[in-house]
Amino acid sequence: MTQRRKVVDVVAAVIVQPDGRFLLARRPDGKPYAGYWEFPGGKVEAGESLLHALARELHEELGIEVKHAYPWLVRHFDYEHASVKLHFFRVVAWTGEPHGKEGQLLAWQTPGSVDVIPLLPANGPILNALELPAILAISNIAEMGEEPFMASFASALEKGLRLIQLREKSLSPLELERVAQRFVALARPYGAKVLINADVRLAEATGADGVHLPSSALMSLEARPQIGLVGASCHSSDELARAVELGLDYVLLGTVLPTRSHPGGPALGWDAFAALIGDYPLPVYALGGMSPTHLETAWSAGAHGIAMLRGAWSGRSGLNPTKATG
Ligand SMILES: Nc1nc2c([nH]c(=O)n2[C@H]2C[C@H](O)[C@@H](COP(=O)(O)OP(=O)(O)OP(=O)(O)O)O2)c(=O)[nH]1
Numbered sequence: 001m002t003q004r005r006k007v008v009d010v011v012a013a014v015i016v017q018p019d020g021r022f023l024l025a026r027r028p029d030g031k032p033y034a035g036y037w038e039f040p041g042g043k044v045e046a047g048e049s050l051l052h053a054l055a056r057e058l059h060e061e062l063g064i065e066v067k068h069a070y071p072w073l074v075r076h077f078d079y080e081h082a083s084v085k086l087h088f089f090r091v092v093a094w095t096g097e098p099h100g101k102e103g104q105l106l107a108w109q110t111p112g113s114v115d116v117i118p119l120l121p122a123n124g125p126i127l128n129a130l131e132l133p134a135i136l137a138i139s140n141i142a143e144m145g146e147e148p149f150m151a152s153f154a155s156a157l158e159k160g161l162r163l164i165q166l167r168e169k170s171l172s173p174l175e176l177e178r179v180a181q182r183f184v185a186l187a188r189p190y191g192a193k194v195l196i197n198a199d200v201r202l203a204e205a206t207g208a209d210g211v212h213l214p215s216s217a218l219m220s221l222e223a224r225p226q227i228g229l230v231g232a233s234c235h236s237s238d239e240l241a242r243a244v245e246l247g248l249d250y251v252l253l254g255t256v257l258p259t260r261s262h263p264g265g266p267a268l269g270w271d272a273f274a275a276l277i278g279d280y281p282l283p284v285y286a287l288g289g290m291s292p293t294h295l296e297t298a299w300s301a302g303a304h305g306i307a308m309l310r311g312a313w314s315g316r317s318g319l320n321p322t323k324a325t326g
Contacts, residue, residue: 014091023039025039067094072283076281129250133161135306138308162192166183218242218248240282253286256287273301294306
């Protein structure tokens with residue numbers, strides 16, 4: 001019989017600058033995986049809260065004081081030396097200039113082009129998650145009409161939108177293909193990613209960046225579709241668990257707040273939303289009744305960001321370019 005190993009709680013800080021760059025540190029000699037690059041942090045001590053451990057580790061290792069941190073992803077990993085539960089936080093405000101107080105090298109890195117190696121094996125998915133923008137916009141040609149929508153889309157790209165899902169249920173397959181090609185052509189010069197709702201073939205045919213699975217597809221698929229980015233819509237812990245089993249890149253979770261299309265419909269509210277994703281390893285976008293003003297609340301609840309349908313195109317608060325980046 002194999003013996004269950006004790007799980008060690010670890011806090012890890014993704015210290016992010018307003019431009020999206022984040023800090024990695026090189027593990028000092030004498031530790032397991034010495035020389036590997038990691039997010040600053042360390043083991044939680046007995047009786048210590050996660051936030052306290054985070055503040056203590058960053059003070060000890062980097063000489064900074066944490067001012068504002070959001071809970072983010074939680075990931076289990078089995079090393080030969082330990083079984084760890086990694087609690088990642090995004091640290092967005094601090095005082096002091098980070099410096100390697102234990103002699104460790106530090107390096108600011110750009111999402112998508114990390115230039116230090118090797119990285120701790122548990123951290124691959126975390127680096128992928130950091131490439132995802134905080135705002136995911138969902139198309140709304142159905143209500144706005146194609147040309148007004150495309151004008152709003154172009155303006156949102158100018159303001160920093162970098163992730164859009166094409167979801168237009170009333171278009172014919174031919175129209176959908178034409179519109180998907182327009183999306184890809186418009187998004188490409190900005191390096192923005194286009195996700196196609198449900199249809200892997202259409203995503204491949206148009207050179208889109210990936211697919212977004214409705215929850216029915218999520219629950220019936222045997223394996224992750226073989227295409228760049230894959231996410232899914234979730235409404236329950238079972239669906240959230242299935243997204244992890246399939247190795248997806250992100251999920252949408254809702255409905256968080258009542259929406260215009262379902263004003264009296266059941267909504268999770270922020271507390272239930274936060275409880276559902278409390279120990280969750282994938283980036284989660286809050287969905288349902290979102291506008292850019294909800295981003296901060298979503299982050300506080302542990303979300304990676306927000307997904308918006310009408311809120312993305314209303315032009316009221318606009319998309320903030322720095323906040324639109326993860
Ligand atoms: N700090 C940190 N640890 C990580 C990351 N990814 C990852 O798998 N780990 C693992 C490596 C270690 O097994 C564990 C952290 O333990 P540690 O030995 O660095 O903790 P510590 O600083 O408290 O060290 P010590 O008290 O044992 O000297 O978590 C990461 O990004 N940052």
